[in-house]
Amino acid sequence: MYPLKFEAIYKKKIWGGRSLEDKFSRVLPKELIGESWELAAHKNGVSKISNGKLAGKSLMEVIAEKGEKILGSEAKDDYYKKFPLLIKILDANDKLSVQVHPDDHYANEYEDGELGKTEMWYVIDAKKDAKLIYGVKPEISKEEFATLIKEGRLEDALIEISVKAGDILYIPTGTVHAIEEGVLIAEIQQNSDTTYRVYDWNRLWQDGKPRELHIESALDVIDFGAEHIAKVTGLEIKEEGYSKNILVASPYFITELLEIEECYVSNTDNERFYVLMGLEGEARLYYDQGDIKVKEGETVLLPASLGSYKIKGQAKLIRSYIKDIVEFRDQLQEEGYSKEEIKKIKGL
Structure with missing residues (x-):
């Protein structure tokens, strides 16, 4: 794939x-x-x-x-x-x-x-x-x-x-x-x-x-009387070469904003597909069988069986996928994030 x-x-x-x-x-x-x-x-x-x-x-x-x-x-x-x-x-x-x-x-x-x-x-x-x-x-x-x-x-x-x-x-x-x-x-x-x-x-x-x-x-x-806090801040995680901001974690999708300055490395884990949506800049996505360009305005589906990949360049992307949100929240807590930090993610 x-x-x-x-x-x-x-x-x-x-x-x-x-x-x-x-x-x-x-x-x-x-x-x-x-x-x-x-x-x-x-x-x-x-x-x-x-x-x-x-x-x-x-x-x-x-x-x-x-x-x-x-x-x-x-x-x-x-x-x-x-x-x-x-x-x-x-x-x-x-x-x-x-x-x-x-x-x-x-x-x-x-x-x-x-x-x-x-x-x-x-x-x-x-x-x-x-x-x-x-x-x-x-x-x-x-x-x-x-x-x-x-x-x-x-x-x-x-x-x-x-x-x-x-x-x-x-x-x-x-x-x-x-x-x-x-x-x-x-x-x-x-x-x-x-x-x-x-x-x-x-x-x-x-x-x-x-x-x-x-x-x-x-x-x-219509949900009358609902509290309306419109804009999402998210949980920002800074790593060497990129930052990841977890924006939404709902039963329907999880979305993350990736801001890549040099390189981002990940794996599709065979459990789920991922969707990348280019917002700004241009980068190259390298996988086992080759590489493709990902630029602003492009959407790319990463099949679950793709395996390991890395994205090199300077680009801003949304990464979307679906995962059980209780499992997702528990994982964040195990990684040491506090309840207050996790509350910055909409949908949880």
């Missing part, structure tokens, strides 16, 4: 832009592109491998052929039917609708077996004074929220925060959120495309009509 790269799947969105051309020198379709699905195996888009002897095959075809060599010995049976992660880049040239995502239980019951949608955002780029919506003011009740929607004044209930490049946000299911204009985001999420739009800024679109909203479903799943 070898590190797998993929063809991007571009999604036309009325709020999209052309930032992927400028930032990553991509050749885009002529439309406004709001989403680039970097690694996907969903009914609305399945990634095709772009490198090596498996080029042209879909991710699920290769999983069916190679099985545990890709997913690892710890993979749940469900992963063979539906890959658990969806990796995207979002380009917001205009405001997205205010929205919320359901959890697994609600989505399975009401969305034909879909997964819920817990996600994490890394702000790749943002214009000056860029903002996001993150959460509902804690004093706002479900009934007040519904009334404000009817009156077209939902802004009064929303928490707006300023963001800049390098900011990280964890968005568990039930959290109301929206990206405002001028923000480019890397998104790691559960493999789901279920979104409940609750408010669209009273806009009329090109056809002169408002977009469809999903108010009843949204009211069912």
Whole structure:
């Protein structure tokens, strides 16, 4: 096995832009592109491998052929039917609708077996004074929220925060959120495309009509009264040649920010797959059978059977994988990290 790269799947969105051309020198379709699905195996888009002897095959075809060599010995049976992660880049040239995502239980019951949608955002780029919506003011009740929607004044209930490049946000299911204009985001999420739009800024679109909203479903799943600490600090671990910041440890994914100054060495352990997403810079990934370049804007899947590898260069990457979070927390405690340090990781 070898590190797998993929063809991007571009999604036309009325709020999209052309930032992927400028930032990553991509050749885009002529439309406004709001989403680039970097690694996907969903009914609305399945990634095709772009490198090596498996080029042209879909991710699920290769999983069916190679099985545990890709997913690892710890993979749940469900992963063979539906890959658990969806990796995207979002380009917001205009405001997205205010929205919320359901959890697994609600989505399975009401969305034909879909997964819920817990996600994490890394702000790749943002214009000056860029903002996001993150959460509902804690004093706002479900009934007040519904009334404000009817009156077209939902802004009064929303928490707006300023963001800049390098900011990280964890968005568990039930959290109301929206990206405002001028923000480019890397998104790691559960493999789901279920979104409940609750408010669209009273806009009329090109056809002169408002977009469809999903108010009843949204009211069912919003986590009213939740504490909203938006930005992730993480647990930073500095080593010779690189630093690792553990950002999120949820049942759905663990994410780490790797800042490589010289060299990072690791092993895929045969138990699980790993996903690397390039954010800044360029590096070379060396493994037993060869090496590949990993640059900003690229996503690479490391099969569980890849073995030992090292990354040399100067680059910033997100590394994502799935592991039992109780086992993960216990491991950190055994390594000497305090409960207060571990609490800096979102999702635990």
